[in-house]
Amino acid sequence: MRTVTANKTVRAAAVLAALLGLMTMSASAMHIAEGMLPVPWAIGWGAVCVPFVVAGFFSIKKKIDQAPRAKILLAMCGAFAFVLSALKIPSVSGSCSHPTGVGLGAILFGPLTMTVLGLIVLLFQALLLAHGGLTTLGANVFSMAIAGPILSWLVYKLLRKTKAPAAVAVFAAAALGDLFTYVVTSVQLGVINGGMVKFLTIFAVTQIPLAIAEGLLTVVIFNVLEKYSKTELHELQVL
Amino acid sequence: MGTDRYAYQSCLRRVSPLPKLLLTVVALVICLCCDSVAVGIATLILMGVLITALGGLSPRVYLHFLKVPLIFLVIGCLTIVAGAYPAGTAVVAAIPVGDSLWGFTADGLWLGGRIFCKALGAVGCMYFLALNTPVTDLTMALGKLHVPKLLVELMELIYRFIFVLAETAANIRTAQDSRLGYRGFRRSVSSLGMLASMVFLRAWRKAERIYTALESRGYTGGLTTLNDAYRPGWGLLPLAVLTAAGQIAIWFVEGRLLG
Numbered sequence: 001m002r003t004v005t006a007n008k009t010v011r012a013a014a015v016l017a018a019l020l021g022l023m024t025m026s027a028s029a030m031h032i033a034e035g036m037l038p039v040p041w042a043i044g045w046g047a048v049c050v051p052f053v054v055a056g057f058f059s060i061k062k063k064i065d066q067a068p069r070a071k072i073l074l075a076m077c078g079a080f081a082f083v084l085s086a087l088k089i090p091s092v093s094g095s096c097s098h099p100t101g102v103g104l105g106a107i108l109f110g111p112l113t114m115t116v117l118g119l120i121v122l123l124f125q126a127l128l129l130a131h132g133g134l135t136t137l138g139a140n141v142f143s144m145a146i147a148g149p150i151l152s153w154l155v156y157k158l159l160r161k162t163k164a165p166a167a168v169a170v171f172a173a174a175a176l177g178d179l180f181t182y183v184v185t186s187v188q189l190g191v192i193n194g195g196m197v198k199f200l201t202i203f204a205v206t207q208i209p210l211a212i213a214e215g216l217l218t219v220v221i222f223n224v225l226e227k228y229s230k231t232e233l234h235e236l237q238v239l
Numbered sequence: 240m241g242t243d244r245y246a247y248q249s250c251l252r253r254v255s256p257l258p259k260l261l262l263t264v265v266a267l268v269i270c271l272c273c274d275s276v277a278v279g280i281a282t283l284i285l286m287g288v289l290i291t292a293l294g295g296l297s298p299r300v301y302l303h304f305l306k307v308p309l310i311f312l313v314i315g316c317l318t319i320v321a322g323a324y325p326a327g328t329a330v331v332a333a334i335p336v337g338d339s340l341w342g343f344t345a346d347g348l349w350l351g352g353r354i355f356c357k358a359l360g361a362v363g364c365m366y367f368l369a370l371n372t373p374v375t376d377l378t379m380a381l382g383k384l385h386v387p388k389l390l391v392e393l394m395e396l397i398y399r400f401i402f403v404l405a406e407t408a409a410n411i412r413t414a415q416d417s418r419l420g421y422r423g424f425r426r427s428v429s430s431l432g433m434l435a436s437m438v439f440l441r442a443w444r445k446a447e448r449i450y451t452a453l454e455s456r457g458y459t460g461g462l463t464t465l466n467d468a469y470r471p472g473w474g475l476l477p478l479a480v481l482t483a484a485g486q487i488a489i490w491f492v493e494g495r496l497l498g
Contacts, residue, residue: 031311033315034308034362035357035358035359035360036311036354036358038271060393068458071392072396072446072447072453073450074393075397075400076445078393078400079403080442082397087434087435116390117397120397121397124397127365129241129307130241130369133362133365134365135271189315195318198321202314216428216432217431217432220429221436223432224433225436225440228436228440229436
């Protein structure tokens, strides 16, 4: 009887150690690396993104035709998204990761604009930092520049409609957008060779603390912005 | 930042970006389509040779850059390889957990190894482009390939602004760090939040100033620049064909040996 319990303890310890090891490892596993997707899937995800990116492109074009100043501002916003994703975010589990910026971008610029800015930012991340890749660009754009932002934006608008406090809405939008991005990524990886549950478990263990950290961070950012740059936020029609 | 610095120093810097893009795309597509261990490793080595011999990059830097995506690849492949199997499955190594075995099977290892090697080859191809072509050249090439003008312009502007904002962010971070702003989780989050919002604010103000400066110089919505004088780089075209031929030959040889 005693050996059985001892065995169980050892097993539990082994599983725990493995999970902790993964936790520090997958600190920045949000991008699908170059070459991880077979050709049909790479093309498929790219094709899925096309209508969203085209819609985003025309919405940006309309904005710029109305006010040429918007072009410079949008470019600055894109660069901000890149720099934001390159920052190191402290995580509850002690490891470091990078914020996705999915929630903040969606709240500030809207999901349509985010598709185009996200596409450019992800391309630059692939080329300059080797985060993500050229063939996996479609899949990454879908998870990080389309699915995540749309969910974030919906959550934010919905919670604001129900008169929830701004901080709650921002936190929920950022954290849920983050989580949804990871869910989409694990589905994209898992659907090919099976084992979606595996990817989801690993992501759940490692990414829930990160999502909470990013949610808190986004609330802090939003509070400071609300204090010091009300006019800019009004121009973006966030408030 | 990242590969950018080395791209400007590359010996292929003055070569027109289009043949470089072509070589990359061809090698990348073949590497992915073959989906084999040998082709993946061969592509990786071949790209390493091309980058160091033609681009003049030191092999140590190439190896250093290969380490960057490695962590993504290892996690992804480990997740594919490791799994829970019902008791009685033929496994290579496993620990029993409850009724099932957690570990690796031979098939799983083979699959993971194939994906890993294929992905490494693909990363090598991407680096051939990234380490030899500055982004400004690449955007120009995209313009020639009839990517919408607005998109290309946005890319050029974003590329420029990234460096401006990254410098601002790094300065603020140093200032915060020297005042113990990153001690503990709570303080880190508040410092980082302040940093991000200040960078946003400065970005916005800077954009307004840039727009004013542009408008006072007669800006009407387009930034036209002259193309650089490139060397045509026709020599890269036979090289692309040779690379493709080599990859396919290795694929055939591997197929023969295994099957």
